[in-house]
Amino acid sequence: MDLIPGVRSETVTTDRLRHHYLESGPEGGEPVLLIHGNLASARFYEPLMAGAPARYRMIAPDSRGFGDTEPKPIDSTRGLRDWADDAHSLLRHLGVERPPHVVGWSTGGAAIAVYAMDRPVASMTFIDPVAPYGFGGARADGTPCFPDWAGSGGGTGSPDFTQRIAAGDRTDESPFSPRNVLNSSYWALTHREPKEREDMLVGEILKSVTGEDGYPGDLAPSANWPGIAPGTRGILNALAGKYCDWSGIVGIDPKPSVLWTHGTADIVIADGSAWEMGTLGKMGVVPGWPGEEVFPPQPMVSQIRAVLERYRDAGGRVEMEMFEGSGHFPVADAADRWREVFLDFLASVG
Secondary structure: OOOOOOOEEEEEEEEOOOEEEEEEOOOEEEEEEEEOOOOOOOOHHHHHOOOOOOOOOEEOOOOOOOOOOOOOOOOOOOOOOOHHHHHHHHHHHHHOOOOOOOEEEEHHHHHHOOOOOOOOOOEEEEEEEOOOOOOOOOOOOEEOOOOOOOOHHHOOHHHHHHHHHHHOOOOOOOOOOOHHHHHHHHHOOOOOOOOHHHHHHHHHHHOOOOOOEEEEEEEEEEOOOOOOEEEEEEEHHHOOOOOOOHHHHHHHHOOOOOEEEOOOOOOOEEEEEOOOHHHHHHHHHOOOOOOOOOOOOEEEHHHHOOOOHHHHHHOEEEEEEEEEOOOOOOOHHHHHHHHHHHHHHHHHOO
């Protein structure tokens, strides 16, 4: 594995699974736990880790179902607690005793939130996190459009995209080819990674476990539009609001400092996400949409802001930074500015 100098790759067996992770910095440094998003791996954080100040020990695991970590099933009924508990087990195995700074991108945002609800952390950094009431099927106040959370979960994943991951598709022949999804959805359309790195990141996406225990997961039939509801296995069900709800961070006591960064051109996490059933129905992509009164597009960014404002009103410190023109991962397409904002935040906490 060719890594950027200063970044190390290790695999250990914890009390939960065989866990692969990347690491940088000294063993005695302030621990920074970096949790990647859906259909990704620790290597998305590699440039950030390589340039980090020596005071930090950065640890980025490949989360369950992704990268080079043992492909154990994801229990969706626990939300993202499989990821959070796996990461905590890894830190214990590595002898990390002090509360870590936790950083979560997209799906990883929900994972660090439940991590912080279950145990002390030094700070929380959210990078375009999944909304606090999950992905899909939720009204502005977080209540479901239908009682069974129809329109979210494993049945909402693209079969074509899933098949291309399983087949190891490295081409750019289809909009559903992982390479094209990477460049259209992970960052702004104006951004491209160097060819060698892009090839590597496509390879990391292709390591994703597909099927009912991974991506997208299983499903349950529903009498409600669009005919499917969340199952109990796999990553997209873990993201469904039926199981994923991190609005409870408002009740954390004491409250760690929070940084929320968001790319304004993000099409994945947005007020009207291009990946969400309410938006797709309104656009006519998914037929039979029952209309805005019944199934509105989910206002994801507004929901994040509202929960973090409640956190602030309850006494927590919150910094919010919007990255104009950036996509779903400003760590890549606004790398220099994002690094500066993040490191200034960590320094202010430490």
